[in-house]
Amino acid sequence: xxxxxxxxxxxxxxxxxxxIKNSDLIVSRAGVSITPVVGVVRNLSKHKDSIIPLTDDIDxxxxxxxxxxFIELMGxxxxxxxxxxxxxxxxxxxxxxxxxxxxxxxxxxxxLAGDTAFGYEASVAGGIPIIKALREGLSANxxxxxxxxxxxxxxxxxxxxxxxxxxxxxxxKKAQELGYAEADPTFDIGGFDTAHKLxxxxxxxxxxxxxxxxxxxxxxxxxxxEDIYFANEFEYAIKLLAIAKRGEGTLELRVHPAFISKDKxxxxxxxxxxxxxxxxxxxxxxxxxxxxxxxxxxxSAVISxxxxxxxxxxxxxxxxxxxxxxxxxxLLKPNQIRTKYYLRLxxxxxxxxxxxxxxxxxxxxLSIDSFLQKAKSKDEGCATLFFTTHTCLEADMLRVINSLExxxxxxxxxxxxxxxx
Amino acid sequence: xxxxxxxxxxxxxxxxxxxIKNSDLIVSRAGVSITPVVGVVRNLSKHKDSIIPLTDDIDxxxxxxxxxxFIELMGxxxxxxxxxxxxxxxxxxxxxxxxxxxxxxxxxxxxLAGDTAFGYEASVAGGIPIIKALREGLSANxxxxxxxxxxxxxxxxxxxxxxxxxxxxxxxKKAQELGYAEADPTFDIGGFDTAHKLxxxxxxxxxxxxxxxxxxxxxxxxxxxEDIYFANEFEYAIKLLAIAKRGEGTLELRVHPAFISKDKxxxxxxxxxxxxxxxxxxxxxxxxxxxxxxxxxxxSAVISxxxxxxxxxxxxxxxxxxxxxxxxxxLLKPNQIRTKYYLRLxxxxxxxxxxxxxxxxxxxxLSIDSFLQKAKSKDEGCATLFFTTHTCLEADMLRVINSLExxxxxxxxxxxxxxxx
Ligand SMILES: NC(=O)c1ccc[n+]([C@@H]2O[C@H](COP(=O)([O-])OP(=O)(O)OC[C@H]3O[C@@H](n4cnc5c(N)ncnc54)[C@H](OP(=O)(O)O)[C@@H]3O)[C@@H](O)[C@H]2O)c1
Ligand SMILES: NC(=O)c1ccc[n+]([C@@H]2O[C@H](COP(=O)([O-])OP(=O)(O)OC[C@H]3O[C@@H](n4cnc5c(N)ncnc54)[C@H](OP(=O)(O)O)[C@@H]3O)[C@@H](O)[C@H]2O)c1
Numbered sequence: 001x002x003x004x005x006x007x008x009x010x011x012x013x014x015x016x017x018x019x020i021k022n023s024d025l026i027v028s029r030a031g032v033s034i035t036p037v038v039g040v041v042r043n044l045s046k047h048k049d050s051i052i053p054l055t056d057d058i059d060x061x062x063x064x065x066x067x068x069x070f071i072e073l074m075g076x077x078x079x080x081x082x083x084x085x086x087x088x089x090x091x092x093x094x095x096x097x098x099x100x101x102x103x104x105x106x107x108x109x110x111x112l113a114g115d116t117a118f119g120y121e122a123s124v125a126g127g128i129p130i131i132k133a134l135r136e137g138l139s140a141n142x143x144x145x146x147x148x149x150x151x152x153x154x155x156x157x158x159x160x161x162x163x164x165x166x167x168x169x170x171x172x173k174k175a176q177e178l179g180y181a182e183a184d185p186t187f188d189i190g191g192f193d194t195a196h197k198l199x200x201x202x203x204x205x206x207x208x209x210x211x212x213x214x215x216x217x218x219x220x221x222x223x224x225x226e227d228i229y230f231a232n233e234f235e236y237a238i239k240l241l242a243i244a245k246r247g248e249g250t251l252e253l254r255v256h257p258a259f260i261s262k263d264k265x266x267x268x269x270x271x272x273x274x275x276x277x278x279x280x281x282x283x284x285x286x287x288x289x290x291x292x293x294x295x296x297x298x299x300s301a302v303i304s305x306x307x308x309x310x311x312x313x314x315x316x317x318x319x320x321x322x323x324x325x326x327x328x329x330x331l332l333k334p335n336q337i338r339t340k341y342y343l344r345l346x347x348x349x350x351x352x353x354x355x356x357x358x359x360x361x362x363x364x365x366l367s368i369d370s371f372l373q374k375a376k377s378k379d380e381g382c383a384t385l386f387f388t389t390h391t392c393l394e395a396d397m398l399r400v401i402n403s404l405e406x407x408x409x410x411x412x413x414x415x416x417x418x419x420x421x
Numbered sequence: 422x423x424x425x426x427x428x429x430x431x432x433x434x435x436x437x438x439x440x441i442k443n444s445d446l447i448v449s450r451a452g453v454s455i456t457p458v459v460g461v462v463r464n465l466s467k468h469k470d471s472i473i474p475l476t477d478d479i480d481x482x483x484x485x486x487x488x489x490x491f492i493e494l495m496g497x498x499x500x501x502x503x504x505x506x507x508x509x510x511x512x513x514x515x516x517x518x519x520x521x522x523x524x525x526x527x528x529x530x531x532x533l534a535g536d537t538a539f540g541y542e543a544s545v546a547g548g549i550p551i552i553k554a555l556r557e558g559l560s561a562n563x564x565x566x567x568x569x570x571x572x573x574x575x576x577x578x579x580x581x582x583x584x585x586x587x588x589x590x591x592x593x594k595k596a597q598e599l600g601y602a603e604a605d606p607t608f609d610i611g612g613f614d615t616a617h618k619l620x621x622x623x624x625x626x627x628x629x630x631x632x633x634x635x636x637x638x639x640x641x642x643x644x645x646x647e648d649i650y651f652a653n654e655f656e657y658a659i660k661l662l663a664i665a666k667r668g669e670g671t672l673e674l675r676v677h678p679a680f681i682s683k684d685k686x687x688x689x690x691x692x693x694x695x696x697x698x699x700x701x702x703x704x705x706x707x708x709x710x711x712x713x714x715x716x717x718x719x720x721s722a723v724i725s726x727x728x729x730x731x732x733x734x735x736x737x738x739x740x741x742x743x744x745x746x747x748x749x750x751x752l753l754k755p756n757q758i759r760t761k762y763y764l765r766l767x768x769x770x771x772x773x774x775x776x777x778x779x780x781x782x783x784x785x786x787l788s789i790d791s792f793l794q795k796a797k798s799k800d801e802g803c804a805t806l807f808f809t810t811h812t813c814l815e816a817d818m819l820r821v822i823n824s825l826e827x828x829x830x831x832x833x834x835x836x837x838x839x840x841x842x
Contacts, residue, residue, distance in 0.1 A: 018561055022702070022703070026560075269686070282443070284718055289708035
């Protein structure tokens with residue numbers, strides 16, 4: 001099997017390396033040898049010591065008849081969409097790791113692929129075979145819930161904040177120094193990368209075709225060391241979670257930081273590692289843990305797609321339709337979510353403040369589960385109050401926060417984190 | 422696709438239930454409907470309210486031409502071996518959850534199957550798709566290590582001992598009351614069930630054809646509350662582990678209780694849950710967690726095999742040869758293992774005892790990593806000493822233990838637990 005690597009950067013280089021280094025193993029597992037015959041880059045002069053032949057002429061490569069599978073590892077959205085469309089129109093197999101592309105165009109591409117193999121195991125959670133698990137390993141199950149930690153940068157920062165008590169800015173700087181965060185980290189810490197991956201998993205599990213703009217996406221930059229203090233006090237970890245949750249004919253999709261009880265497996269996923277928990281109606285909870293990024297781990301997933309194609313696992317990526325729903329699932333609006341909440345308030349240290357707050361809460365159907373007042377506050381005359389609620393409607397919580405913002409006794413913007421279990 | 426269920430007990434009943442309850446979903450995922458047309462039991466009178474037609478005449482069923490896949494869920498070794506052999510000789514597909522059978526006869530059965538589908542995802546770690554992960558998801562990797570918690574009974578008992586400080590006997594009794602342990606628990610707590618599963622995983626990852634008698638198998642019944650005390654003191658969990666570890670041309674296969682640092686994911690797998698950690702040369706560590714047993718979780722795995730067969734994933738179970746090794750891997754003898762050790766000694770509280778012990782250790786190449794003497798001992802005149810060692814050879818450790826047993830100052834049989842990381 002002859003393959004072309006379109007984009008020979010971090011991942012593409014490792015795909016070539018592993019294909020060559022593990023070639024004996026791969027031929028015995030695939031039944032045929034898998035040979036990277038050409039790679040495409042923009043700037044040839046950067047790649048003098050490449051171990052595969054390179055070109056900067058992508059059009060000539062995608063029209064070659066002697067290539068069986070094209071591996072897209074360039075990144076971007078519109079350019080790879082155009083390239084992959086051309087290849088699939090020629091009925092040639094494609095493998096990609098491009099989650100941004102798939103978050104927007106997976107349906108168009110799957111439709112175009114038809115019977116042609118189109119693999120994207122590497123696009124979600126790097127080396128973890130979560131797409132295969134959803135499509136095949138758990139195929140007997142209605143998927144009731146997916147909950148994942150799928151961004152190594154954010155998880156590294158949050159782990160560091162929890163373990164060393166550093167503030168967000170310092171943890172981010174450390175991550176940047178270690179190469180775990182980009183110079184512009186917005187895509188990772190803002191939750192957008194996680195959202196792309198969630199949309200891919202949700203389309204497999206639920207056949208929903210939402211785009212990033214349709215769902216709740218919140219990042220981690222507002223987490224303070226006071227939230228960390230509370231988390232440690234109440235045996236929680238704080239994680240940036242991707243959540244898909246199925247109700248009666250409804251579906252919630254959301255990305256946000258969340259408290260999660262320390263006795264849960266997900267709470268113990270630390271540093272740059274990723275994990276995805278899946279609840280199925282027959283199997284109960286399963287969890288899949290591993291390296292979410294990095295050239296070599298991502299290459300492992302890319303090559304598993306190649307081996308599946310070589311073994312004529314006939315189009316593992318298609319021929320798989322989502323469950324026939326009696327009616328299509330309705331995507332819930334963000335304010336229709338029901339969950340538990342953590343609320344941090346900085347208030348004037350005056351008589352009657354607590355009564356006003358608890359009144360407002362109960363008028364809006366919020367029932368308090370736990371309450372903590374921090375012993376000392378740095379700012380004189382102020383106290384920090386922490387609340388957790390029982391399960392309630394997001395719309396009610398937002399109304400409470402809105403009302404509080406107009407009160408004089410509130411001394412900083414109220415801050416809320418959802419609590420998941 | 423028409424299937425017969427040979428054995429309609431805990432698992433077989435749930436296979437029928439899930440096939441019927443989730444039939445819409447399964448037809449959309451498999452591309453065809455999957456219908457349980459008949460079930461076989463020994464004693465028909467026990468099964469008056471079966472939701473599928475039953476018979477006690479197994480021979481008539483296995484010779485039916487209108488059945489596409491036979492699901493063996495009877496248990497035992499020789500009888501199912503005979504039955505499955507007959508079915509495979511007729512070129513009919515088989516799915517089984519029978520780990521005991523596979524621990525002894527997997528090679529004979531795979532050879533007999535040839536191109537006929539033969540699935541056994543359910544035989545290891547119940548609902549966790551670990552066989553698929555090894556064969557397909559991680560197919561680009563040399564597997565360097567497998568480490569698994571694969572017996573719910575043992576893990577429930579150990580978790581309970583760690584959390585509540587109860588002794589082994591009490592924890593076992595509780596497990597029996599809750600239905601987590603059999604009246605005769607030897608198979609589970611002696612490590613034999615875990616060993617069967619390890620052999621299945623090892624034959625997939627390494628193509629080795631060992632039998633249970635060829636490998637080190639130790640159970641958990643010797644663990645005392647003093648070991649638990651030490652584990653808590655030094656931030657370890659104690660788990661019954663199955664370990665496959667590849668060296669230079671060598672392979673270790675072993676089942677035994679082990680200390681494992683609490684910051685490892687495996688250490689956080691509690692109660693009846695199972696998990697398998699796999700280290701691959703490209704992907705690094707991955708971990709797969711879920712329900713290891715129970716009718717419904719096991720049925721999830723059985724049905725995923727059925728759906729794979731229906732989707733004409735052409736014989737996912739075969740067509741997959743182990744890596745071509747330049748020379749076959751050599752299975753290490755138990756005393757050739759190298760690891761770290763914990764050693765618990767009850768000694769006479771006399772001058773010079775510690776010096777004698779540490780001398781003996783250093784003469785046998787054991788170097789001490791940590792040492793703890795328990796403040797108070799129940800038995801007068803005795804002290805309990807705890808040692809951990811740096812990595813050393815099992816043969817050296819066994820020699821030390823042997824010599825100690827002959828010393829007068831040793832007041833109870835020395836007890837050792839391996840430490841894994
Ligand atoms: N890095 C990870 O850990 C990871 C994990 C999972 C998924 N992914 C996904 O994998 C893809 C690749 O990521 P990466 O980290 O390997 O990116 P990268 O290091 O930036 O490499 C991109 C490669 O594509 C080439 N390229 C870009 N645009 C091109 C164009 N228009 N024509 C020809 N060649 C072009 C670049 O050429 P030059 O070398 O000449 O610039 C470079 O070789 C992305 O979609 C990413 O989201 C990455
Ligand atoms: N239970 C689990 O959680 C689990 C998990 C993973 C794998 N497994 C494996 O799955 C298999 C089945 O386990 P199970 O727990 O479902 O066992 P089970 O509850 O004991 O059921 C066994 C069934 O097989 C029938 N049977 C036994 N011998 C037979 C024979 N010679 N001819 C016809 N029918 C026969 C029995 O009939 P009667 O009902 O008339 O006695 C019963 O219906 C075993 O290999 C086990 O190791 C079980």
